[in-house]
Amino acid sequence: MSDPAVLDPVLDRIDADLPAAVERLFALLRIPSISTDPAHAADCAAAADWLAQDLRDMGFDARTYPTAGRPMVVGRGGDGGPHLLFYGHYDVQPVDPLNLWNHPPFEPRLEETPQGQVIRARGAADDKGQLMTFLEACRAWKMVHGRLPCRLTIFLEGEEESGSPSLVPFLEANRDLLTADLALICDTDLFDRDTPAITTRLRGLLGEEVTITGPAMDLHSGMYGGAAINPIRVLARILASLHDETGRVTLPGFYDGVEDPSPDIRAQWDALGFDEAAFLGAVGLSVPAGEAGRGVLESIWARPTCEINGITGGYQGAGFKTVLPAKASAKVSFRLVGRQDPLAVREAFRAHVRAMLPPDCRAEFRDHGASPASVMDLSHPAFEKARAALSAEWPRPAAFTGSGGSIPVAGYFRTVLGMDSLLTGFGLDDDLIHSPNEKYDLRSFHKGIRSWARILAALT
Amino acid sequence: MSDPAVLDPVLDRIDADLPAAVERLFALLRIPSISTDPAHAADCAAAADWLAQDLRDMGFDARTYPTAGRPMVVGRGGDGGPHLLFYGHYDVQPVDPLNLWNHPPFEPRLEETPQGQVIRARGAADDKGQLMTFLEACRAWKMVHGRLPCRLTIFLEGEEESGSPSLVPFLEANRDLLTADLALICDTDLFDRDTPAITTRLRGLLGEEVTITGPAMDLHSGMYGGAAINPIRVLARILASLHDETGRVTLPGFYDGVEDPSPDIRAQWDALGFDEAAFLGAVGLSVPAGEAGRGVLESIWARPTCEINGITGGYQGAGFKTVLPAKASAKVSFRLVGRQDPLAVREAFRAHVRAMLPPDCRAEFRDHGASPASVMDLSHPAFEKARAALSAEWPRPAAFTGSGGSIPVAGYFRTVLGMDSLLTGFGLDDDLIHSPNEKYDLRSFHKGIRSWARILAALT
Structure with a gap:
């Protein structure tokens, strides 16, 4: 003292x-x-x-x-x-x-x-x-x-x-x-x-960029729509599959090394009187969007996430273009907690993407860093x-x-x-x-x- | 004569x-x-x-x-x-x-x-x-x-x-x-x-642009990831839900007015000796990606489609940015056949999107034309x-x-x-x-x- x-x-x-x-x-x-x-x-x-x-x-x-x-x-x-x-x-x-x-x-x-x-x-x-x-x-x-x-x-x-x-x-x-x-x-x-x-x-951070390639070139959606695979559609299916209905990440083994906070830590957090409504309200939101049953502080401080930070594919300018694009890509990051192994998460993510690829599609990955919690x-x-x-x-x-x-x-x-x-x-x-x-x-x-x-x- | x-x-x-x-x-x-x-x-x-x-x-x-x-x-x-x-x-x-x-x-x-x-x-x-x-x-x-x-x-x-x-x-x-x-x-x-x-x-053509808005501004995915809704994730779920496992479009009533070609027309098409492998091979593909059980010619000439022609959201530049974006959007088109009603398809699409919106998200639609087959x-x-x-x-x-x-x-x-x-x-x-x-x-x-x-x- x-x-x-x-x-x-x-x-x-x-x-x-x-x-x-x-x-x-x-x-x-x-x-x-x-x-x-x-x-x-x-x-x-x-x-x-x-x-x-x-x-x-x-x-x-x-x-x-x-x-x-x-x-x-x-x-x-x-x-x-x-x-x-x-x-x-x-x-x-x-x-x-x-x-x-x-x-x-x-x-x-x-x-x-x-x-x-x-x-x-x-x-x-x-x-x-x-x-x-x-x-x-x-x-x-x-x-x-x-x-x-x-x-x-x-x-x-x-x-x-x-x-x-x-x-x-x-x-x-x-x-x-x-x-x-x-x-x-x-x-x-x-x-x-x-x-x-x-x-x-x-939290730790794993950054991944995935590019899905289908046709050899951009195609006209009238001439090929219904016959040719659309990489944006493939990418959307893959990204949509990363969370289940309760907001949990679906990758096998993703939660290995994730532990709930101790009762003592939880009591300290509860005592903070964190105002969820004010925190969310300041950015125009009203409902925590993390895993079901977990509050904002716990979600941010003690739970891992999978977020899509960017997505791009096809025609993005003004107006409309009936293109069926050759490729589409997304930047995906994982915030990691506890003893989660960033490299194991990376492998699980890449394996999951590859397993969901339909015929004629390829996936390429770019590594944007991996650090543990x-x-x-x-x-x-x-x-x-x-x-x-x-x-x-x-x-x-x-x-x-x-x-x-x-x-x-x-x-x-x-x-x-x-x-x-x-x-x-x-x-x-x-x-x-x-x-x-x-x-x-x-x-x-x-x-x-x-x-x-x-x-x-x-x-x- | x-x-x-x-x-x-x-x-x-x-x-x-x-x-x-x-x-x-x-x-x-x-x-x-x-x-x-x-x-x-x-x-x-x-x-x-x-x-x-x-x-x-x-x-x-x-x-x-x-x-x-x-x-x-x-x-x-x-x-x-x-x-x-x-x-x-x-x-x-x-x-x-x-x-x-x-x-x-x-x-x-x-x-x-x-x-x-x-x-x-x-x-x-x-x-x-x-x-x-x-x-x-x-x-x-x-x-x-x-x-x-x-x-x-x-x-x-x-x-x-x-x-x-x-x-x-x-x-x-x-x-x-x-x-x-x-x-x-x-x-x-x-x-x-x-x-x-x-x-x-x-085929007819219906063009729709949908923008999903969540937070009032772009957020930092460390500070908000796990608490705030991510519009790209919402958009991916919606887009992934537009087709079932057999490649059929899931919108209620979508196939109203779609009829199979007559036996006479089908016989004419069969007689054309269309080379699916050559058609697909010319653009780097090998497998028809339309509805299960339907060939390329039928898929293109006689079946309606739903294609994502463009998607955009979050950070798309070089490198990585851990942004949780305020909005994401996609350009979606439907090729229509037979007596499909473009305006009914538009309403079904918009209703489907709205029904899948989680709390705190809004959808805005832009009309890019609607013409029947x-x-x-x-x-x-x-x-x-x-x-x-x-x-x-x-x-x-x-x-x-x-x-x-x-x-x-x-x-x-x-x-x-x-x-x-x-x-x-x-x-x-x-x-x-x-x-x-x-x-x-x-x-x-x-x-x-x-x-x-x-x-x-x-x-x-």
Whole structure:
């Protein structure tokens, strides 16, 4: 448990230092470190340099590391206690369409809103504001106690918004530098304004593209309709067969490795008071469309899916053309949970498609990636300690939640470095990340810094 | 029956006049009468004027009639006997891609090929060469006998290749001018090189476009997959449900008005010795894909179909995007036979789609036209007379055949003018109509002229 004599002065220092912390974040936000645009390569390097200098200023042994793309920043400091690695990313999304911004995206400012003050700028939430919550907690600790709370490695990436092409090679080449007892990742959201969350399960993702070919060329549907096989019809039959009437995926063995959440986890989710109607209503829906009898949260956090992400075939322009096309294709993805094996699912999918092919049709497949689900080992004592620390800071108790999406770095930390990740963050649904007018609530920034101070106190 | 004393000198005259007839066709082929391109409007008018003058030269009372689009040509001549209306079209398809032509498309020439001499030019077969077969038969008759064989109305359209927008208004405004006892249409093919055909059944066509809408916007399949309905999945289920395992269309009442061909018609079709394997093999197929137990000819000529002509939804570019799309749509067409009611089929289709919609989904429909099948009344004595006439000209007996496609003008002659159509023509599968290097066999042109002389002799 945290010692109040250790923690409380750090929290006081954080409160007193907030205006200066905001100024430091603004300095970082003024650097237009858009990783996907080569014209901003120098800006990315400048952001990396700024962060390395900031880490050195608070006593870290820090520098930038060149890659084939944008540089990495690694800082090492502290000693004793557990060795924790903190991950964040300093690159930001592009800003277009620029005309939808209410003020220049790289001129950060505080704005009053009905929900309180917000920091408005590209990267305010994703991820500069979030990563600075951790650095400011370290800074306050250092200022109060003259040392960092434990052995810390800070690892900041500059390519997260452009697919992280250098990440895995860098992890593989720097295992000794980066391997710690546990990774901390700050790139996720609060469950809601008052409820912090530790994301303990992320779905995996399998992407497949299937193309069905029939006739050797496009045919006229008058001349051949009724005699020649239509690949769109074949594809529709195959896609329609992937789910049964209850919404379950029909592939043999698909649910191998899928487990229901434990009673304890289910109780935490129930206690969140998730508003299904509001969640669906916000996107024009009223009824959960997943497996029969399972609610929205469970469907997204704990159940696998099969979705058709795109389909194309025949004539798609204005008007009508009586073509009987030579081919049709679909992009199909599977979100995976638990111990589902992506490669086994891929094989089951391909075998199912091939088994349904009528004479004269061929199927070709294209692989669009396969990653397993990440499920954190909650028996690691850090998880309950961090949950208690977050619960002390926020109005409502923290919960172990899931995420329907994937955060690849957490998977790579496990597969390359053998390290679990504790993901928490202080963003909100309305932060407009990746959109014009991105913001980060000043309350998220302030309580985020305090949250990390509490977590560091609890883990050390 | 034809009187040899009347017919034979006409046939001799046709043989002797063939070089001059080719020169006349070449003059017409040199006019680039592309109806769909406004830049060629004056060329269309020139072709119409050329034809009206040619009709006047052989004694018709002929002139052009302006429309909102390209002019019509109508010529009236002869007296006594049945009143026959001949229909053809003087407009041609565009010529692009021009670089695939082996010589300029509007510089007609005779070429030697392994199958004999061919007339090579845009419009050689479709439809200038075919319409001139009838005019040359009339010319020979007039030259030999000093009069036309019976009361004739020649009706030549200039918008067939661009959807015939002026046709129905012109028919409606000129019923008295155009109504005859029977229409003759020359815009179809021989069954094969040696077997003439009278097309007595044309399928109707119903075009529908359905758009399924689910969420109010495109969603991220990680955040919403498993909770939100996917319109592509809904569309695939609906499309897959349109056929049963035997290939029959499942819409209630769909087969109302569909009848099996008579034993006599079936015997004619069997006698054609149609080569299913060659027909399918030419387009890379080996197995008829229509209703179980029905062959290719029957499937195309006598059975209705439901085809998906296009489908679109979600992400269709390179790579992958885990989108859960807001909507998906398909273009669906039905080829209709016998007395199937297009509007009843449309209602059954729309009702079926609506009945399969899950909660939160909407369907919108767009009408892309509805025309019933044309089935000629074979009890009209002209059909058997024309069949005998054609059988006398060609190596093999003529057959009453079907067509999987639609020739809308035949339907309009029935619905607007109350007139059946006798369709015969001398094109071949390899004429490359609508493609570069269009041709018309000189043999088709020559024996086509002779065929019309025989038919006119038989009908008068």
